[in-house]
Amino acid sequence: MLGNCAVAALVLAGLAAALRVGRSPLWRQAGRELRRRRPFALLVVALYAAIALLDSIAWVDHEGGGVHEARSLLVRAFPADFREASYSAPLADVEFYGGAPLRHPGSHWLGTDILGRDVLLQALRGARVALLVGGLTSLISIPLALLFGVAAGYRGGRVDDVVFFVTSTLASMPGLLLLVALVMALGRGPVQVCIALGVTGWVGFARLARGETFKLRELDYVQAARALGVPELRIVLRHVVPNLMHLVVITFVLTFSGLVLSEAVLSWLGLGIDGSWGQMIDQARDELSREPAIWWNLTAASAALFGLILAVNLVGDAVRDILDPRTLRERA
């Protein structure tokens, strides 16, 4: 339930961003430039996003009585009761060990895992988890970072000292350990994991926002606004924050892949989100040592993970090049 609220929040945030961006000619130009430079990577990311969206629209069938699980559009694209009894190789007709006939022979393109679940479906469902991790965590960490960073940069003095203390404290704790400690304290669950990731990850961007705010504060039009007596909050919201947006976008895209990879490591520690690729990899890890080895589930999850991370990294590089203040100045 909480997970679905999270997804809804993300979709709304995305729509709000798109509306804002659509109105400004500079952002539209940046978007065109991005489409020109990395069409394939963008397409791949869009594909993953579409799959994630398909997996987010779910409802419960009430026929037949009893308690049913909500099934998403993605799940419904596959036959109901697509499970087998145990392992089967990709496109096989029989079980891997033992050779018993399958219920859906030849239909499992990427085979099935130890519980007989179709590997392709699982890999596809991982997209939702990955995008949830990247998106929700950023939705938590970026506003936090902006709040602390801008406050420190604009007010300076005591506020800056306090923020510096908080960020130093957080930064001085080894990331993975802190993450683990938080998840253990908050409990397992997608939203909790995202909160943990968000709380441990906002420091870097906060420092950046603080530095930029220092610079923005000294600009002539900000000084003029202050001299005119414009209320501080208004100055911050109208003049400072919009000028940080390009950094927000760069940070979001560049940290996205790091977040997904962190979740994979958390899954290996048993602290991740159910259904993620990290979890698939963790479960599939030992199966390579069987005779004969079972490789398809590990390969599927790895390929899915690699595909998204690579595409996001490529898009991220292009975004950073396009929105880099130096290139912005040259173009303007």
Add this chain to the structure above:
Amino acid sequence: MLAYLVRRLAWGVVTVQGVLLFLFVLFFLLATPDDIARKAVGEKAPQAVLDQWKQNHGYDKPRVWNPAAPADTMLFDHFRRMLSFDFGNSDADDTPIAERLRAGVGPSLAFTLPLFVLEIVFGVGLALFVAFFRDTAIDRTATVLAVLAMSVSTLLYIIGAQYVLGKLLRWFPISGFDPDPSVIARFLALPVIVGLLSGIGSDLRFYRTVFVEESGKDYVRTARAKGCGEGRIMGRHVLRNSLIPILTQVVVQIPFLFTGSLLLESFFGIPGLGSVTVDAINANDFSTLRTMVYIGSLLFVAGQIATDVSYTLADPRVRLG
């Protein structure tokens, strides 16, 4: 300079207090002592056993405020013990934590140190090479490879290395550790290779960016006008001016060489401090985890100070204080 160091140390001490406070809140206020006891002893243990366990571990005192004796609270205890390096015993198996720390440092260093050195040598060296050939096919290929290398999860490198180099080719043992100097290299080879592979992609890109940016500066143009060859320019002029960003990346890692790597040690069976931490996580051993985070933060503060000092050695314009 001395005044600066003193100030930084003082600030470090304040930060560490902050860390201890944060740890306390995290572990003791979000989870009650009863929860902790239950996790250690067993979910179904009777209350008497839980109470006994709590008393043994000092978890039976009031957490923050004790009207009878203000100093006799868990909060105070926590600060006092951590600050005096009295780590006590592990919640999971009652062994002294300090012992495990001492035993674990050696194996951790045995592989983090070579990995650290190799990562710098390869990262900086390859980046210099690629920056020398910037905008050529070599540069473009290297960048592509770096992005590809960065996009693979460390987990996959571990699994892949263990499978291909360990199982298929049988070049190295899949895991394990033997401190005997004649065989230790074989056991450390895989973790070091995996560590190198996972880091080299982003290192290469970062250092390359630094070197390319320095290469565009005016003093490089002067050096060229003097008759400096491109190789000398990269190795002498650009490298020396890039030291500050390089040191920022590198020096801060030095303290953490002691704490090892959670992933690598546990996958490759190296009994270092990383393994200690992972075992603590799996056993819900809060007292050990608390100690590890505390030590980590101490080392971090030390690393920050060391980094600042190293700047003065690298760049004559930097004056601390």
Add this chain to the structure above:
Amino acid sequence: MTRVLEVEGLVVSFPGEHGRTPVVDRLDLELDAGDTLALVGESGCGKSMTALSLLRLVPRPGRIDAGRIRIDGEDLLALRVDALRRLRGHKAGMIFQEPMTSLNPVLRVGAQVVEAIRLHERVGVLEARRRAAELFERVGIPDPAERLDAYPHELSGGMKQRVMIAIALAARPRLLIADEPTTALDVTIQAQVLELLRELRRDTGMAVLLITHDLGIVNEVADRVAVMYAGRVVEVGARETLLGAARHPYTQGLLRSIPALAPRGARLPEIPGSVPSAGAWPSGCRFHPRCPRVFDPCKQHDPDWTALPGQRVRCHAVARELAS
């Protein structure tokens, strides 16, 4: 009289919106030993790119597309990398506009001069340091031996520029290219540096190519003057001839607009219009839209050189004048 520098038809281009855009277009220059030639022009006319191309230092993505450059007889553009390296600093040295950023901040200035010496001559470090101290003294740096161990940030702008000159002179070049050497300095320091350049030229017989936009400096230091407009040289001549009797309408316009030379109380004359940017150069003679003497051929053909005693001009109006 040896020709130290000869440039013919130099073309330097940068990528632009419509393919490669030339910023220096078929430029010609000559310079003999012992002479000082001032290359004058407004910002954006391509004079810095010209200077950089003389040592093949044009920054990427710029490129020398065509032309011939001979330094002391050697064909610059045909040189391989190692020969080019040997030429730089030894045959021709260069000093740049921004002394602040042109010195390596993490190396002591003495070491940077020593490097300049040892790149071209086989001398030991001690001997090189001795020579560096001598050079410092020559360029007017007080306490030269102590100053060897200073870092650039410990020196003032004027001192830094002197260090730059010392570096450029270290390998005893035949040609010194000075790209706006005093623009970033105070006026008093400017005068000192110019005096230094005059002395050095006298003592060493070096040829000096001085790039500047300041006609006052030209008057102080130059033997000959070349005026550049929109990527080409439009007038060249001896200093007195050019400053006293310039023939090209652009040069005349420039000279008229110097406040010190203008009649008091009258409105300061200006050249109408503004300098066209590279890529948007007018057809024919590039100055024609702003020229008071424009007539038909100016819009279609780029004028050739018209020779006069003591000067050369590229101007159809002048050519027509002479023909009649």
